[in-house]
Amino acid sequence: MKEVILDCFGEACPIPLVKAQNAIEELEIGDVLIVQIDHSCAMKNVPEWATKAGHNVEIEEVDDSEWEVIIEKAK
Amino acid sequence: MTREKQVEHYDVIVIGGGPAGLTAAIYAGRARLNTLLIEKALIGGLATYTNSIENYSGFPNGPKGEYITNEMKKQAEEMGVKFKLTAVKSVDFEGDEKIVETFRNKFIAKSVIIATGGRPRTTGAQNEDKFLFDKGISFCATCDAAANTGKHVLVIGSGDAAIEEGMFLTKFADKVSVSVIHDEGKMDCNEIAREAAMANPKMAFIWNTVVDSFEGEDMLERINLKNLKTKEIIPVETDSCFEFIGYLPNTEIFQEKVKMSGSQYIITNERMETNYPGVFACGDVREKWLKQVATAVGDGAIAGFAAEKYIAETEQFEEILMQNEKPGLIFVYNAIDPDSRKFLSVIDSYEKSKQGAIAVNRVDVYKSTGLADRLGVKNYPAVVITHEGRISSILYEGICEEGFCTATFDELFKKACKDCNK
Numbered sequence: 001m002k003e004v005i006l007d008c009f010g011e012a013c014p015i016p017l018v019k020a021q022n023a024i025e026e027l028e029i030g031d032v033l034i035v036q037i038d039h040s041c042a043m044k045n046v047p048e049w050a051t052k053a054g055h056n057v058e059i060e061e062v063d064d065s066e067w068e069v070i071i072e073k074a075k
Numbered sequence: 076m077t078r079e080k081q082v083e084h085y086d087v088i089v090i091g092g093g094p095a096g097l098t099a100a101i102y103a104g105r106a107r108l109n110t111l112l113i114e115k116a117l118i119g120g121l122a123t124y125t126n127s128i129e130n131y132s133g134f135p136n137g138p139k140g141e142y143i144t145n146e147m148k149k150q151a152e153e154m155g156v157k158f159k160l161t162a163v164k165s166v167d168f169e170g171d172e173k174i175v176e177t178f179r180n181k182f183i184a185k186s187v188i189i190a191t192g193g194r195p196r197t198t199g200a201q202n203e204d205k206f207l208f209d210k211g212i213s214f215c216a217t218c219d220a221a222a223n224t225g226k227h228v229l230v231i232g233s234g235d236a237a238i239e240e241g242m243f244l245t246k247f248a249d250k251v252s253v254s255v256i257h258d259e260g261k262m263d264c265n266e267i268a269r270e271a272a273m274a275n276p277k278m279a280f281i282w283n284t285v286v287d288s289f290e291g292e293d294m295l296e297r298i299n300l301k302n303l304k305t306k307e308i309i310p311v312e313t314d315s316c317f318e319f320i321g322y323l324p325n326t327e328i329f330q331e332k333v334k335m336s337g338s339q340y341i342i343t344n345e346r347m348e349t350n351y352p353g354v355f356a357c358g359d360v361r362e363k364w365l366k367q368v369a370t371a372v373g374d375g376a377i378a379g380f381a382a383e384k385y386i387a388e389t390e391q392f393e394e395i396l397m398q399n400e401k402p403g404l405i406f407v408y409n410a411i412d413p414d415s416r417k418f419l420s421v422i423d424s425y426e427k428s429k430q431g432a433i434a435v436n437r438v439d440v441y442k443s444t445g446l447a448d449r450l451g452v453k454n455y456p457a458v459v460i461t462h463e464g465r466i467s468s469i470l471y472e473g474i475c476e477e478g479f480c481t482a483t484f485d486e487l488f489k490k491a492c493k494d495c496n497k
Contacts, residue, residue, distance in 0.1 A: 056178035058161035072178055
């Protein structure tokens, strides 16, 4: 089970979402994708998409206005 | 194969980050308890779905719900509360250690506060699932109103939320139709909102109707309403529908564990206690009469305070009252009851006469009966005799004329342990 970090710092919506959607395609079930973001809109649409897609999601505020969306591929 | 979960210990875990959970966390944090709040979506809960909160005391200018909850979050952070944004997968409340699991962590806490709130109820009409959220059916005028500029939208429901949000939508949309289940002129909302809505030229009402089906290709195109009296189908051409027909509690993960009402709301007493000691519930998830930010905050304050009391009492109970170094005598009394108080001197002199051979503790039930409940004491005053960390007997009034006889204490200690009264 691998862990992939996707650096989306400085990128506005919908780029982090599109990148995350593409990145998860490459992963196996059980793998973890960590999307690093600093645009608050991505903090909403990335977890929303991942939850709807049935993956496990956790958001961690790593710094002021910097987040990591941790997505475990579940299907 | 599953990843190993990281284990973390807390005093209090609050599940849910709406006004009730945030307030409970503020109280727990302020009591210097190590507190974690877990929220599955964004902090603020359903309050953030409301464009303007007009009736929360102390905020006279009708702020956005989000503004109020952001302030609460800031306050909780200042109290040292930690936040985790992820869904709770399972809970186990059976033991003294309460377990809350997310997909990456196993959290162990002394006390858990459930503040998971509710979510909008849906109509259950045909094809509804196809168009939820971003496909045409919304539950949040604040979120989606601006996208309806110049359009015709349909609102389902006639409660306060339906009518107030419908009025808000008229600022953007050209026409707002409202499907009302009741007869003409009758609505569930307050009278002021009803009058204002009836007078609003952009609002039109379709009485005695419910949704029969939602129609469209990928996106919503048409809603077929059904007149309950004539059975007539009334098609409404619109790609935007707002449902405001009440809420359902978020209690799925607690089912068959925590005691709930028929409609799956958690049952608590006025201290927010559930059927599990140390597990509390507050806010919209509770079976209660009025669900508002103000009442959620009130519930949260009680739950946070109750959790603090529970933890303090557990420590006091286990470490002090149930000590196993010496035989123990616990005097349970109510400080405002004079009869109860007069025995204090009897207990004092007995303690002195034993010169430290017996551990004597006094429990005042005036503020909380928690410790007395744990001891199984129902009436006050009472004396509990312990031996090797276990209760051996409980003594109530009327043992002898003067109340508690020290001779009786000696007898009971002798019975509990032959070596104790040498």
